[in-house]
Amino acid sequence: EAGVVQSPRYKIIEKKQPVAFWCNPISGHNTLYWYLQNLGQGPELLIRYENEEAVDDSQLPKDRFSAERLKGVDSTLKIQPAELGDSAVYLCASSLAAGAGELFFGEGSRLTVL
Amino acid sequence: GQSLEQPSEVTAVEGAIVQINCTYQTSGFYGLSWYQQHDGGAPTFLSYNALDGLEETGRFSSFLSRSDSYGYLLLQELQMKDSASYFCAVGYTGGFKTIFGAGTRLFVKA
Numbered sequence: 001e002a003g004v005v006q007s008p009r010y011k012i013i014e015k016k017q018p019v020a021f022w023c024n025p026i027s028g029h030n031t032l033y034w035y036l037q038n039l040g041q042g043p044e045l046l047i048r049y050e051n052e053e054a055v056d057d058s059q060l061p062k063d064r065f066s067a068e069r070l071k072g073v074d075s076t077l078k079i080q081p082a083e084l085g086d087s088a089v090y091l092c093a094s095s096l097a098a099g100a101g102e103l104f105f106g107e108g109s110r111l112t113v114l
Numbered sequence: 115g116q117s118l119e120q121p122s123e124v125t126a127v128e129g130a131i132v133q134i135n136c137t138y139q140t141s142g143f144y145g146l147s148w149y150q151q152h153d154g155g156a157p158t159f160l161s162y163n164a165l166d167g168l169e170e171t172g173r174f175s176s177f178l179s180r181s182d183s184y185g186y187l188l189l190q191e192l193q194m195k196d197s198a199s200y201f202c203a204v205g206y207t208g209g210f211k212t213i214f215g216a217g218t219r220l221f222v223k224a
Contacts, residue, residue, distance in 0.1 A: 004156075033212075042201050042214030043157065056211065091156070098210035101145050101162030103203075108156060 002026070004106035006092050012112045018080035021109040025073070025094030032069055033103065034077050035091040043091055049075065050098060082113045116140040118215035120202055125221045126192055134187045134218045136202035146178050146185045147203040147212070157201060160187065189220075197222045 005024040013019050025032050030051050035043035046065065048056040051072035060067065064083070069075040079086055089108040118138045126132040136146065145164040149157040161169050163178035163185060175188040189196055199217040206213075 035214075040217070042203075042216050045211065045213070048211075093157075099144065099205060099207075101147055101164065101205065102159045103147075103149075103157075103212065105149075105156040105158070 004092055004094055004104050006090075006106035006109050008109055009107060010110050010112075012114065013082055015084055015113050016081040018078065019082055019111060020079075021077045021090050021092075021111075023075045023077070023092030023106060025075070025092070026104055029094035029096055029104070030072070031095045031098050031100070032075050033093040033095075034067060034075070035093060035105075037089045037091055037108070039088075043093075046077070046090075048098070055098075079111075082111070084113050087111055087113045116204065116206065116211075116213055118202055118204055118213065120200075120215045120218045122216070123219045123221070125223065127223050128192055128194060130192050131188065131190050132192060132220065134189075134200050134202075134220070136185050136187075136215060138183050138185075138202075138204045140183075140204050140206045140213075142207035143180065143183075143204060144207060145205040146176070147205070148174075148176055148187045149201045149203060149214075150198050151201065151217070152198045160200075192222050194222050194224065196220060 032049040034046040037043045049069045067077045091108045093103040093105045120136045147162045148160040151157040161176040178185040203214045
């Protein structure tokens with residue numbers, strides 16, 4: 001069974017440029033999460049989807065961040081424009097359902113903003 | 115608000131036993147999870163406790179005391195490959211959220 005797939009693994013951009021990250025969750029997983037992880041810190045939730053509906057986006061900086069989950073499967077996280085402080089690892093995770101004890105994470109997309 | 119505390123670093127010798135503690139403050143708690151993350155890698159699930167007591171999975175065990183808002187991860191027969199960061203994560207109602215601690219960096223020495 002394939003795990004959570006993310007791309008790109010690494011991205012280097014100039015500040016004020018846009019960037020997008022893509023995530024393909026495990027087949028059959030209804031719940032999809034985007035987390036941000038700074039160096040030496042734990043993952044912090046940005047947004048959670050139940051199928052195609054964003055049910056928790058309270059921590060998503062909506063002035064520059066946006067996300068979508070088309071047809072309740074793949075998801076894209078976009079930043080426009082990127083700022084220096086956005087440099088971090090963006091992790092996608094999925095689970096069978098909300099409240100599941102186990103989240104399955106992708107390898108992450110490491111963003112460096114210069 | 116919701117919060118978790120775990121030690122920032124732990125060092126142990128190969129073959130030894132190490133315990134990583136996690137205390138939490140949250141309303142609507144429903145479970146405590148543990149994840150392992152090697153540098154540059156994805157967090158991977160280790161264990162989950164919804165009820166009080168000890169859960170054992172091979173060399174790893176996890177314990178939960180809901181009354182004390184406390185849990186720990188126990189790693190036995192430490193190996194060099196166990197050097198990694200370990201995160202406790204709490205699930206709570208009010209949106210079925212999962213929040214992570216800052217992580218404990220485990221160094222295993224020969």
